[in-house]
Amino acid sequence: MKGLLALPMSALVLGTVSPVQETAVGDREAGRLAYVETGCSACHGLEGQGAGNTGSRLAPDPIPFPAFSAYIRQPTGNMPPYTAAVLGPDALADMYAFLESIPDPPDADSILPAP
Amino acid sequence: MTEERKKPVNRRGFLKGAAAAGAVTLAGAAESGARAAPAPAVAPPPMSPEAESAAPQELEVLTAETSGSDFMVDVLRALDLEYVCSNPGSSFRGIHEALANYAGGPGPEFITCTHEESSVAMAHGYAKIEGKPMAVMAHGTVGLQHAAMAVYNAYCDRVPVYLILGNTLDASVRRPGVEWVHSVQDAAQMVRDYIKWDDTPVSLEHFAESAMRAYMVAMTPPMGPVILVADSELQERPLESRDHLTVPRLTRTTPPQGDSAAVEEAARLLVTAEFPVIVADRAARTAAGMEGLVELAETLEAAVIDQGGRMNFPSRHPLNQTAQARAVLAEADVILGLEMTDFWGRTHAFRDQIHRTWRSIIRNDARLISINSGDLATPSNYQVFQRYTEVDLAMAADAEATLPALTEAVRRRLDGDRQRVLDERRDALAGAHRDIHERVRRDAAYAWNASPVSTARLSAEIWNQVREHDWSMVVGSGNSLSQWPQRLWRFDRHYQRIGESGGYGVGYGAPAAVGAALANRRHGRLSVNIQNDGDLMYGPGVLWTAARYRIPLLTVMHNNRAYHQEVMHIQRMANRFERGIDNAGFGNTLRDPDIDFAKVAEGMGVYSEGPIDRPADVAPALRRAIDVVRNGEPALLDVVTQPR
Secondary structure, rough: OOOOOOOOOHHOOOOOOOOOOOOOOOOHHHHHHHHHHHOOOHOOOOOOOHHHOOOOOOOOOOOHHHHHHHHHHOOOOOOOOOOOOOOHHHHHHHHHHHHOOOOOOHHHHHHOOOO | OOOHHHHOOOOOOOOOOOOOOOOOOOOOOOOOOHOOOOOOOOOOOOHHHHHHHOOOOOOOOOOOOOHHHHHHHHHHHOOOOEEEEEEEHHHHHHHHHHHHHHOOHHHHHHEOOOHHHHHHHHEEEEEEHHHHOOOEEEEEEHHHHHHHHHHHHHHOOOOOOEEEEEOOOOOHHHOOHHHHOOOOOHHHHHHHHOOOOEEEEEEEHHHHHHHHHHEEEEOOOOOOOEEEEHHHHHHEEEOOOOOOOOOOOOOOOOOOOHHHHHHHHHHHHHHHHOOEEEEOOOOOHHHHHHHHHHHHHHOOOOOOEOOOOOOOOOOOOOEHHHHHHHHHHHHHHHEEEEEOOOOHHHEEEEEEEOOOEEOOOOOOOOEEEEEEEHHHHOOOOOOOOOOOOOOOOOEEHHHHHHHHHHHHHHHHOHHHHHHHHHHHHHHHHHHHHHHHHHHHHHOOOOOOOOOEEEEHHHHHHHHHOOOOOOEEEEEEOOOHHHHHHHHHHHOHHHHEEEOOOOOOOOOOHHHHHHHHHHHOOOOOOOEEEEEHHHOOOOOOOOHHHHHHOOOEEEEEEEEEEEEEHHHHHHHHHHHOOOOOOEEEEEOOOOOOOOHHHHHHHOOOOOEEEEEEEOOHHHHHHHHHHHHHHHHHOOOEEEEOOOOO
């Protein structure tokens, strides 16, 4: 059984995949709202800080926008897909702007006890 | 009605003086009473001066000096049961009263619980700290029905719980009404799929022997809950003589050890492996199990992944590679699984998309070794055994008991050349462990100042405060906290972590924490519970039990105001069907009104503060709460948190 994928990959391709935008100029505040309302924060944390296996860290310094939007449309792992039918390109760009706006965290040594 | 059937029943025949006079009508009561009610056996003496001075009539015996329950309590004493958790119920009123008043030495202390699920979950948490069962008393019907979920958790988690159920088997003596609906032919039947053993004794001698057997069975790996039904007639019937009764000596089994040939073969595979990996789940039943695993790992210089079913391996040991489990498993040529709940799940990746798919995440040529007492008792109905795993060498045995022999066998096979390879491996793993820990610390800093409070910040703040004490995290190491405590804290004692519920039945956390804290109390440990909001709402009454019995326990709410696991599931469904992606909270949130857990706790007599949603407020509140707990009382902080 090792190494088995039960179904052909084609079976996994569902929904419409929108053309990937190369750049994003979004509205940060609208993005913050969309990020929470559409459930990203449920798995990735309210500031995209990540949550173990539940969702990877998204911010600060999000991955480049093309990879970002491609992943959301067609995740290769466990993340549920967000097709263009339910999440338009503007909302994506807004979310990205929000994630880009998140500042760097404090230095761990300044807040946590020595290891 | 025949004459025979109309006769009052005098089953016990406890009439003083001359023979029973048959039916004597009780004036008043009989006239106004229902026609079907049997007449009392003997009239009470009329309350008149004449009657007082007249020659004594024959009297019904209404009292006795001792009962079957007294003997039952003596049996329980012989079992080393410190406490009995119970929501009081009439079907075991005999034992209850005997526990209170039978003067023959200290009995198990009665702990009043406000729900049977709390009673059993308290016993569950207690057993994982103390290594022995606690007794629980419940009605054989309504009590066990309440308790069933907690029994299932204990079963899945392989934890001994000693349940005593009251019941009235003999239909001819049952009180009308309640006692009938609280009686059952076969009390344990409804949970028999997920207990280890049960019996319904019909005599006191039978009770005594089965009581011993129940303890023995519960404590033999794989451990689990057992049920002893205490018939109310046996409990309440006066005991005229004890001459024919004995309390048997308790037999304790030794846990099953892997057979010597298999142990030798496992040692050979492990020593010759290039990169052996040990994965431990419910492996360390006791502190000795943890030490045994450290010894094996250090002898082999092998990577260890702690699945967290028990406190198996020190979190900051250089060989601990839990935080990069996938990476070390991908490299492993031999994987030793110790008491694995789900070996398949650990060695595969599973995708929960519209078509469920999976793939192996280990090498094709990896050899799998398993030591698992679970293989000795695979149930039929409940699917706790997880997916079938292709294991190359499977020992149906207790891992902890087998570890010393395995370590010895490994040692015998090591020579100087091999040792050099092992030393290099150790250094590489130690380096990786250091790097991972550094990364974890950096990761914890993200969203540090966010409100609601991040789970990393919450975990770090608690760690900052408890690390100076002799602490024990009784609940809170699960996925709902994104494993932050495991990643950040230094766990190096067996009692510092006790695993999870087992059956994932929500409602385990709060009562298990109180039970574990009760066990920790004697050892002077600071018990810490990071408590999910949804879980507490199942049985918040256990907070009262903590206050009532002065059980020192620090409860810090992880209050994300939702059944958050379900929020994510509904999100998944909505995305899959391309609708309502902003509606995942539907039916899943605990808002409007927001629950004020500080008030809930206060109402139960527990010191509390909250809601706290600003991260900077967490540390000072923790200091105050820890002071309360150090003074022997429970305290609760309601911290409003991020989802995960």
